[in-house]
Amino acid sequence: xxxxxxxxxxxxxxxxxxxxxxxxxxxxxxxxxxxxxxxxxxxxxxxxxxxxxxxxxxxxxxxxxxxxxxxxxxxxxxxxxxxxxxxxxxxxxxxxxxxxxxxxxxxxxxxxxxxxxxxxxxxxxxxxxxxxxxxxxxxxxxxxxxxxxxxxxxxxxxxxxxxxxxxxxxxxxxxxxxxxxxxxxxxxxxxxxxxxxxxxxxxxxxxxxxxxxxxxxxxxxxxxxxxxxxxxxxxxxxxxxxxxxxxxxxxxxxxxxxxxxxxxxxxxxxxxxxxxxxxxxxxxxxxxxxxxxxxxxxxxxxxxxxxxxxxxxxxxxxxxxxxxxxxxxxxxxxxxxxxxxxxxxxxxxxxxxxxxxxxxxxxxxxxxxxxxxxxxxxxxxxxxxxxxxxxxxxxxxxxxxxxxxxxxxxxx
Numbered sequence: 206x207x208x209x210x211x212x213x214x215x216x217x218x219x220x221x222x223x224x225x226x227x228x229x230x231x232x233x234x235x236x237x238x239x240x241x242x243x244x245x246x247x248x249x250x251x252x253x254x255x256x257x258x259x260x261x262x263x264x265x266x267x268x269x270x271x272x273x274x275x276x277x278x279x280x281x282x283x284x285x286x287x288x289x290x291x292x293x294x295x296x297x298x299x300x301x302x303x304x305x306x307x308x309x310x311x312x313x314x315x316x317x318x319x320x321x322x323x324x325x326x327x328x329x330x331x332x333x334x335x336x337x338x339x340x341x342x343x344x345x346x347x348x349x350x351x352x353x354x355x356x357x358x359x360x361x362x363x364x365x366x367x368x369x370x371x372x373x374x375x376x377x378x379x380x381x382x383x384x385x386x387x388x389x390x391x392x393x394x395x396x397x398x399x400x401x402x403x404x405x406x407x408x409x410x411x412x413x414x415x416x417x418x419x420x421x422x423x424x425x426x427x428x429x430x431x432x433x434x435x436x437x438x439x440x441x442x443x444x445x446x447x448x449x450x451x452x453x454x455x456x457x458x459x460x461x462x463x464x465x466x467x468x469x470x471x472x473x474x475x476x477x478x479x480x481x482x483x484x485x486x487x488x489x490x491x492x493x494x495x496x497x498x499x500x501x502x503x504x505x506x507x508x509x510x511x512x513x514x515x516x517x518x519x520x521x522x523x524x525x526x527x528x529x530x531x532x533x534x535x536x537x538x539x540x541x542x543x544x545x546x547x548x549x550x551x552x553x554x555x556x557x558x559x560x561x562x563x564x565x566x567x568x569x570x571x572x573x574x575x576x577x578x579x580x581x582x583x584x585x586x587x588x589x590x591x592x593x594x595x596x597x598x599x600x601x602x603x604x605x606x607x608x609x610x611x612x613x614x615x616x617x
Contacts, residue, residue, distance in 0.1 A: 216314035217241025220481030223508030328420035349373030354437035358385030362443030541572030
């Protein structure tokens with residue numbers, strides 16, 4: 206590798222690791238330094254609420270980078286390290302141990318952190334899930350004979366609920382909104398997910414606020430606004446996440462529901478980029494609407510694009526937002542933003558699987574959302590994602606026809 210300060214990446218999750226690897230794969234010749242606050246090498250997070258909780262033997266999360274890969278690619282990984290400050294004037298980051306690391310360009314992939322319960326007691330029976338250590342500490346509770354309470358009916362909470370119930374635990378999900386999956390999931394799909402959970406023995410309580418939580422060595426007691434009390438062995442809190450913007454604010458970067466970047470992932474300060482869960486960005490598919498996405502696909506794709514731009518490119522981030530969740534034997538997938546269009550049709554794929562198509566006022570396909578067993582909806586959802594990216598305006602008849610959606614794609 207050639208001399209020089211090179212690229213420093215703060216945050217060693219999916220996004221930062223993909224960026225580091227992509228820099229090398231594209232032939233970037235200068236130093237690449239990846240800094241993370243965990244002792245572990247970069248790993249995949251989606252399995253933490255699913256496979257890692259379900260496995261019989263104690264598993265490990267799939268790695269994104271291994272020691273061998275780091276050595277072969279010439280990537281310096283500094284683990285269990287906290288970045289205390291950024292000095293944009295002198296182009297350096299300051300670690301908590303006093304070290305100053307120079308950079309030519311800096312990428313912030315600091316991710317997000319779980320929202321904490323205000324005024325909750327400090328107790329090992331109140332758990333959050335973000336890291337592999339969190340998952341390993343939660344695992345002993347996920348078994349028959351325990352009662353798991355889950356606060357929050359979003360993706361993380363419902364995935365933990367499905368995993369715990371599949372392992373034989375009693376599970377109660379508490380959601381303050383009138384339904385689960387209120388943010389970003391159509392009501393028809395949320396209803397099917399709730400039915401799936403109830404059918405598998407999960408108790409779902411919607412429209413109830415938590416008034417008080419008490420915990421001791423024996424249990425967690427939760428008092429709800431409807432007067433009900435729930436006693437559980439452990440409470441898993443999944444009430445959303447907050448972008449980690451502390452370093453950005455300290456360095457004077459613009460922040461707007463995350464570190465504000467342009468469509469090339471550049472921040473308001475020269476030579477500093479941001480990507481993944483920590484940043485908000487304008488999306489050209491949705492009229493420049495500023496988004497912040499907490500999703501594995503977005504972290505991966507933005508890490509790769511950020512690497513290209515750090516190496517001298519000027520590409521715009523235009524990938525279709527994509528989310529998925531595995532719960533029991535069903536998969537839920539969403540491509541695009543479902544709040545951007547109106548739902549006009551449901552494609553019935555048999556065995557209760559279906560896809561909703563979302564069209565804007567000009568009848569452009571802006572989103573698709575579906576649910577079904579196994580891979581039943583996978584092909585149609587992939588084709589829907591391609592149609593959204595190409596700004597297709599299909600007829601309703603074409604969407605409802607039994608023929609393949611592939612026919613709607615423009616021919617080369």
